[in-house]
Every structure is written in structure tokens, then in C-alpha cells.
Amino acid sequence: MVKVRFAPSPTGPFSLGNARTALFNWLFARHEGGQFLLRIEDTDKERSQKKFEKEIINSLIWLGLNWHGSIVYQSQRLEIYKRYLGKLLKEGWAYYCNCSLEMLEAERQAQLSQGLAPKYSGRCRNLNNTSGVIRFKMPAKIISFHDLIRGNIKFDTSLLGDIVIAKSLEEPLYNFAVVVDDWEMGITQVIRGEDHISNTPKQLILQEVLNIKPPKYAHLPLILTPDRKKLSSRFLQKSFGDYKKDGYLAEAMLNFLVLLGWHPVQDREILSLEEMIAEFDLGRVQKAGAVFNQTKLDWLNAYYLRHLEINKLLERLKPFVSSRWLKKKNLLKKVIEIEKERLKSLKDFAQLSQFFFKIKDYPASLLIWENTPSQKIRSNLETVANFIKSKARGELLKPEFEKEIFLLAQKEGRGEILWPLRVALSGKKSSPGPLEIIKTLGKTESLKRINLALKKLKNS
């Protein structure tokens, strides 16, 4: 039975990298018919915060990455760690150390300046202290493991020194707690970021003396910033939750994330969650770091926006538009239909569609197409206005009306008719086509806007 876990620590904003690690774990579990567990690594009491924990949970829910069972909190498992710590102490694999931090720092600097790898000297190893931090008696040996993504990796543990595994019996540290938890929870595969490769030998050797069967390891490539540095929460000052606020769709985020370091067998870019589950394979995960590409994310988001069914899009748009628009539901739906292919994010919608609800002031000069004399623009606009006036409301929606307008445009010059018409209707230099706008606005409002344009031209 495959059991994997996502084990973030609530000590900072939930990042894109965290989300990707969660996704890969979840995908692997689903593909294998196994379980995906969530463990909150909150052993660091000073840095752990409730709001970060909420961020983690909300993000996973938003993405639809549901976990099995209840959340495991390390802070609630202190008794378990204590038991293992006691065992290590009793068997002589661990000892208390009360070297001061200053002393340790001086030692480190001295080693560094001699060009040596800094490691604890082992001063307290045989002192039989009864208090202080708890260190692990690191045996010197070559340790190797098979990474599911990278193949065999070898380390020399004599370079490590006696690492601190707990600040006290009640305060376990990461490398130790992970080993205990993965074992106690029955984790079969540990899928995590590449930044943990160098922690793996420490965990492996702890498992060895504890007589624990190690899980399989898979280290994911890091997500990098455009200048190829580890993507930190500092990047763009963005936490994962901000993508939701900025109008990104969960399905777009998922699709973007899965392509960062993985690719399906056929070169497809658009993948539903079901397809990801069906095709996910750790063997196809990339080894090199992947640079975060904002434009590709935007393209994916636009793609999903464009292909969303109109009522669903309306639902998603709700938090991003004013309640006044929401009341004019029929108009709003027509507007969404027209503007959706122009959307890069849900956030764009309000800006893009504003003119449908209320036209903004614009300069008369905007109505002029290239070098056409303003006289000509005026008469063209008048012709169109009269033409519209002569039609019954329902006729404006028919294809014949559209045809006739274009016939007119053919005769008078397309730009000279269509450009001023469109500007008169939208007040913008770029917008959907004039016919689409007329159909949405209706006869009365369209004529009102054309008259306004006429007035502007007269006064200029």
C-alpha cells in the first residue's frame, strides 16, 4: 500500500514550490491507488504560526488536493519522539551537549578559515552530561541510497559531525522527527524538494541505528526564479494564495505546476487532473531545476478562462465584480461571452468590461480614423445612426443587419466607418467589434453613445 505525505512547516508563506511538491505527492498517491497524508511540521515553536498553517490548508483545498484522514501535527506527538530519544540515549547513540552557542560559532569560524568543513568537534561526546541539547553520535561511514529520480547517491557521513537531533527531550528537531514520523505513519515514498538531498544521509543513518526500514526517496528539482535562484517566498512578494486573489484559476495553477519538472508521454500542454493522475510517473520527472515562467502561466490561465462554460465563469467572476453588475445578470452574461477570450485573469474582467455598464469620457480625437477629415467621420457616424434608427429592435440582432453595416463599410471605407463607430460605442482604442457591442447594448443605448460622439466632434 503506497502511503506518501506532504509535510510543510508553517513557518512562512505557502509557496509555489510547496504547492508543486504537494501536487506531485498527491498525483503519485492517486496514480498508485495509495494514500496522501498531510503532516504539519510545527516543531519550531518560535517560527510556527497559525496563519501560515491556514494558508497551507486553504491552498490545498483550493487546488482540490484532498488528504487522507486527519492532519498530523508534530507538536502533538512529543511523547512519541521522547520515546525514541530515550532509546537513543540509553543505547549510547545520543548524548547531552552543553557547549555554548558562542563556543560553537568560534569553532565553526576557525574551521572555515582553515578551509575545513565545519562540524562539531565532539567535545561533549564522552562527558556524560545530564542536560543540554541532544546530539547524535554520528558513525563514520559511506552511506548510499537509490533516489527514484536521480539514481544512486553516495555520502561520507564523517563530514557531518554529531548533529543536534533535539533541543531537549520535549523539543525534537527536523532530521530526527521526520525519521520517527515517516516510520510511525507508515510512509512508503518520500517525495520532496531537492534541497533535502543532503538531509537524506542523516535520516538514513538514524533509521539504521533505530532499526527502521527506510522509505524510498524521490527528490524533485527545485523551482527557480528567472535568475536561476531557489524560488523563495520573497520572489515577487507572492505567496501561493495571492494567485487566487489575482484571478488565477485553480485548474490553470495545477496544469502549470505539473509541467514544471514533468511532462506526459505525448507532448501535450493542457491536462485535466484526471489525465495527470492517469499519466503521472516519477520516472519522467526532470532532474534539473525549472525556471518559473510567468508568461506561460498567464497563457494557461487565459486558456482555461476561454474554455470555461459561461455560467461557471460567472460564478468564478463573482468576487471580482461589483454587486451592481451582478444585478444586471443578463447583460453581465452577454458581456462575459464577448470578453472572455480577452481575459488573462479573472481580475482583468472589471477593467475590460467597464464600458458596457458606463462609458468613460474620451477625447474627440480618438474618434478620428488615421487622417480622415472629421467632417467625413461625422457624416459616416450620422449615416450609421440613421440606419440604426430605421431598424426595429429585433432586427439589430439579425445577421442581415450585420451584413448591411459591412456593405456600408465596404462602400465608405472600413476604417472610416467601423473605427469611429466602435470608439463611439466603447470610448476605447481597443475593444470588441462594434456589432457585438450594439447587440449587447441595444438600440437606445447605442444611439445615445453615437449621439454623444457626434456632439464631441461638433464641439472640437
Place this chain on the structure above:
RNA sequence: GGCCCUAUCGUCUAGUUGGUCUAGGACGUAGCGUUCUCAGCGCUAAAACAUGGGUUCAAAUCCCAUUAGGGCUACCA
């Protein structure tokens, strides 16, 4: 500094048992077309196997070195 990981277009990548690769796709970029603009859509183009040695009839694919980039080097995770 030490240890570890990595290396195909600007970016994500296909290429995984070496030949079918004059290296394919996508984003982006440029051009053209599509009812004025924008968007969308379609077509076209430019754009890469880091370098040097091997192994082999044959290497982007295997080996070694170099170079470059990244990660770790806490009483953080």
C-alpha cells in the same frame, strides 16, 4: 572552502534499450492572413544538444575531465 545535484532553442520540455534527429512540441518573439482596433484563430520564420577528450561502424543519447549553474553546510524545516 567542503559535500551533493544538474546541464537540449530566451523559458518549459520531446528525446530514456546509441542509428528513423538535416533535433520535435509548447510559451514567448517576428511576419502574414482573418471585416477598423484589441483579443482569438490559422499559417510561416528565427531560435538549442555547454566545452574537450574518449568508447563505437554510429553519440544529444554511454564514460571521463573541464566549465557553468544550483542546493546544503543551524540548538530552521
